[in-house]
Amino acid sequence: MDTFIFMQVFSLGHGPEGGGSSEAFAFLQHYWWFLISLLGALLVFLLFVQGGQALLYSIGRTDEERSLAVNALGRKWKLTFTTLVVFGGAFFASFPLFYSTSFGGAFYVWMAVLFCFVVQAVAYEYRRKPANVLGAKTFDAFLLVNGILGPFLLGTALSTLFTGAPFTVDRLNLADPGTNGSTVISQWTTPWYGLDALAVVWNPVLGVAVVLLAMTLGCQYLMNSVGDEPVFCRARRRMLFCGCGFVPFFVAWLVHLLFATGYTENPAGLITAEPYKYLHNFSQMPFLAVGLAVGVGLVLWSVYAGWRGSRKAIWYGGAGTVLAVLALLLCAGWNHTAYYPSLADMQSSLTIRNSSSSLFTLRVMAYVSLLVPFVLAYIWYAWRAVSRRPLTRGELHGDGHQY
């Protein structure tokens, strides 16, 4: 980006366009897609909380061991939850057409996501509290449901950014004064409202891959954060199993992606199908290919390091996950790619150009985004402050806050 565009990006002029150029607008659309992708990548990494929950009964054989795992994971659940909230909010603000199209169309999927995250939030705080009415087992079951269903649904939804969904978009539907819903801009064209994503086999394949990745990372996190030999040994074994399970699912999905036909947008806004679109994207943006390769390599290395007994495996796995998911999401949206292809009407497909907020709003939020490094810094500080020492059985019997 040259200095001129940089100045335009951060100069708030008058009116909705703020006096900016189309180059500045395009830059901000790419910038916000990068931020959304980064949030998405961090969210997938933070799903280690869900992965750990999914293995709660497998890693924790006794009440005390399960409590160790829950208390270690519980110190991070709010971070995952907050990242999900911010991911949703940032998507809403920067690409509102996606928000209205996907959320308003894939209704069942997003409702299922909501249900399984709501039960997680209360499960940690209530599971061991006296008089919790539903009983500890119910709340542990909530953790299990969230641990498996959460990553699966999010992985499935993530895959639809490549495989598409059946919807149409017509902004001028607002010109219809009818009361039968004809004014609705984004409409789903099947009666399945999101469940249709399960019919495209590659979506659940990525869903399963994300579940297994979350479990792998969850084991690595527990190896890092719990100072207890039996829990460590079990987590190490489960990690190898989940890591080995993750590879075929992810590789199958990735190979399919590289050979898939994607949609591309020309300068006039016309969308056409392009065979090997994502392969082309990686070749035309080699830094993404490198990022993906390094990311996947780091995840594999983390499994190896974990198997060798390293407590630091989570950091390799985490960094690798963030890099790989970031590269995939950037591949979905950059290079004139339709990041939400419509299977019902190709021209309704969403690109970062036709679905973003206005230049003015993206620019205002770009200022706000300057806070992100500061936010990351204090999150890192708090993480270190709370988790500097692994959690031990002794702490469970102290007078500190317990889950």
Next chain:
Amino acid sequence: MVSDYLQTVDWSRAQFALTAVYHWLFVPLTLGLSVLVAIMESCWVRTGDEFWRRTARFWMRLFGVNFAIGVATGLILEFEFGTNWSNYSYFVGDIFGAPLAIEGIMAFFLETTFIAVMFFGWDKVSRRVHLTATWLTAVGASLSAWWILVANAWMQYPVGCTFNLGSVRNEMTSFWEVAFSPVAVNKFFHTVASSFMLAALFVVGVSAWYLLRRREERMARQSIGVASVFGFVFALVTAFTGDRSGALVARVQPMKLAALEALYNGQAGAPLTVVGVLRPAGSRTADDPFYFGLGVPKLLSVMSFRDAQAYVPGIGDLLAGNPKQGILSAAEKMARGRVAVAELARYRAASEAGDRRTMAAVGRKFDPATSEGEEFLSEYFAYLGYGYLDTPAQLVPNVPLLFYSFRVMVGAGVLFIVVLGVVWWLNRRNRLASKRWLLRTCVWMIPLAYLASQAGWVVTEAGRQPWAIQNLMPVGVAASKIPGASVSVTFFLFLALFTALFVAEVSILLRQIKIGPDAAGNSKPQKL
């Protein structure tokens, strides 16, 4: 027969209302208790007295039980804008989404990051760092409220935006107008002050229970000492900002004001009805809406326009119009709105036919830079939402619901000021413990505070019906196109889930209060 879409609209309204009511059962306590805990912890750091550490940790434990469920329901509300109100999300997402995103980046991360230090960092960080984390949690909670309330205020008073015909949506033109509109600023202070008051009443009520049981008397007295003065101050702020709210509503949402006063015929020097019983809808007439009503002459005019002789429009004026007062009739507004919708239809037809001349002609009407555009936008587009309505009657919100909710809110608010003031005074003179009737009253103030808080939101949200965005988009065109039956199923699922979790939450809270500050909340955990 009601179309499936209208059923979707109704179920979506019900689902959103359910989630919002449930969310608001937990948020005000979180907002206020976080500050009270921070004050108590500050006392510990300043004096070094372990008593304050123990007291702060007790209230923090209750805060923790309450916090989780508030967070969870907040996520649902955010996502429901997309799942249930997708048309709304697109039409104003350019403006409305920004405060939500900023809330996440600026406030929510702050709150949830430092809450971990607050709960788990007692023995891991220094006292001052821990205290900083506790205060940052409180600041994060209030900052979060700021951005959410900015978003809510914008729906009631849409400013700082313009319509873009190319993208067929409203777009932000002034961030500062959105973030600091008078409605947003007042709404923030009113809501947060009332939340602080509710939390203070909670602390006073629980402490009063301990005094009645003659348990934890020092903790109870000291907690009352902090909470009663805190609550009293913020009860006064709530009253002051509430009064300002009324004046703002009179200007930007006159129908809401008329409905909550059940004022059918506008008048100069309008009285404020203090108490009254409305006749049922069938027998309620504009001239005689009450079985009985006790009013204060001219007070409504004073509160609305700071002028005892000011004319306050009634529901009748706003529907039939009042040329003397410069009030357009609803029929006229609907006609103008239909002109705006028809222009959009003309643009659509021209666009499909490739008729660039017509597109340019319509484009000029929506261009605020031209005199033609300026006139069209202010005279016609400003009433766009009216163009989607079928009858003027749709513009009238539920009058009894608003009338009674408003009186519950205000009446309870006055009572809170008195109770908190008296409790503060007696506690200072060490005479509170002997006033057992007052202690019992304090306990009963807790549910009343929640009722008043909910009533306030009923007034705000039910009062702006039928608008999703005031004057621009009625709820009837804001919803997603999903089957009504699907939304009804999710409504009942949420209802069942919320009820179960609410029962669990109250049960845990009561048990924690019964256990008291000495035993850790998990000292006798439930067996697996």
